[in-house]
Amino acid sequence: MDLSTILQVLDSTVRLATPLLLACLAGLFSERAGIFDIGLEGKMLAAAFLSAAVAYTSGSAWVGLGAGIFASLLLSGIHGLASITFRGNQLISGVAINFLAAGLTVVVAQSWFGQGGRTPQLAGSARFEPITLPFADALREVPVLGPIYYELISGHTALVYIALLFVPLTWWVLYRTRFGLRLRAVGENPAAVDTAGISVVWLRYMAVLICGVLCGIAGAYLATALQASFVKDMSAGRGYIALAALIFAKWRPWYALYACLLFGFLQAFALRPDVIQTVFGFKVNAQLLDVLPYILTVIILAGFVGKAVPPRAGGQPYVKER
């Protein structure tokens, strides 16, 4: 196994971890504010569809991105309405959103493009192109560091770098701003926040909308950067893996990055049976690698490796005392 193979696997790790990371941070905002969200999957899917459709129609990936965020925000609005305003069951609302997206994307795609529930292939500026960072070409010949810079760090789409920037940004917002403090407080003890004269409803809606924006970027990344069109069910369980990563990360931003990179690595690894064979000397079942995130999450949840404690008020609608 040589450096270039390792770099290839790590490179696809970054690319596959990006949607997980965005969705995971989305879930982090929402759950930290006390709104469980198992609808990450659906929001990503809706965003993937609308971004691809609009990017194709308009010819611009950035317009597509905006449309994707819009689609995701709409579903976030439904989730907020159900779980904040009408104090419904947040889990059931999330399930409904996942199905709504799974169904509507295909129905609308079929009637819009008539290609069996997919969008046409995106090309040129309708797709996010890889960015070559400064000096990448010049430094390429430098041994070891050159290829690492050229292959691994440079050459991703803009959305990958945006996703990575969101990690420190999320950390800063949550732990260094007044808004973040209140957001975390509302997920632990909404009554206390309410007593301090801050609107629980407003804070939770903000959290749900931020979640929508991030899921929107994640979905747009899937359809306009990672791949070049929308296909049915293309989120392929990533929303649930992101949820798993969130638990794995114990609802903290930097840990979320590590968890998503780990799960992205497992996905990248599963795509390369040849590498697996050379590393382990025998065939490792691809299914095993695919389910490893889920198994790891169950083990973490079971509390065998550290304890994952969710935000205390998570999942409960807030009822103001009358």
Next chain:
Amino acid sequence: MDAMPKWADVVLIPLISLILAATLSALVILAIGESPVEALNLMVKGALGSTYGWGYTLYYATNFIFTGLAVSIAFHARMFNIGGEGQAMVGGLGVALICLYIPWPHWSLALLGGTIAAALFGAAWAAIPAFLQAKRGSHIVITTIMFNFIAAAMLNYLLIGALKPKGSMEPATGKFPEATHLPSFQDMFSFGETALFRGAPANVSFFVAILACIAVWALIWKTKLGYEIRAFGHSDTAAKYAGISPTKIIMISMMISGGLAGMMAINNVQGEAERLVLNAVEGAGFIGIAVALMGRSHPFGVFLAALLFGFLYQGGAELALWTKIPREMIVVIQALVILFTGALDDMVRVPLERVFLALRRRKGGAA
């Protein structure tokens, strides 16, 4: 005193939710340039207009009765079992093993064996998340979701490996022996020349599903265990104070739930496919959620809701055949039903309660 009479809670609210879901679905159909009235006509004709259509409608309904009951039982203990899909998959594995490796003399014994195997396998698959919830406090919703994926991968692994017959390319088990064939409605209800339900997959497990409805009703409202499950669901602290063990209730209710979801396999695996294929459950586990919500977690309600979804499923297949409306339209309708009956319940309930209160006040004022 309740704000609303009981009939309004049981009948009116689900009905209004259903009408809302139907209206939105009609708007979606309208938006993609098809006629909702024509679509409904096609669906009614396709699903209910012939014994063939009924045969499919009842076949799907059988699946949904099992998964709906599964979700309902868990709801009574205030647990959200979202893992019906995985439990039904693993139930299918149980049915496949027992049909392939035990030489059954008669279908009735095979049905009994299949039912027991499916229930045991499904219950076992639900037992792990239940145990983790009861003993380690892991959230049952997350663990059951994870177990859906783990079940799918496990089945995938077995169907391309150990269970695939030699020389076959398809990820599926071999065909079950003839003796395990369950009588279909065509076998049962055709007399002489007139063949009813010709070619439709509805089979004797429909009656097992009805028995399961009755059994669940008796369990929940007529036994001590059912009382304990309901008590735990209403208030776990009060139940604990009354000497009811939370661990016991969580384990038992979830295992019954998983067993019921698993039992779906006698219909789709033993009754219809007669072999185990990849993705045999086709989302029926998730439809159980919609069915349980719509049916207000009551076995009779579940039965009616399952019939409704059976109709939607078969009708939707017909739509996809004759119009440009894809099959996924059903998923949209399913989502809207879950949304309105499950998550947006208060949106319907609160205004309705106001109406009833106002009516009562007026009556009180007049007297």
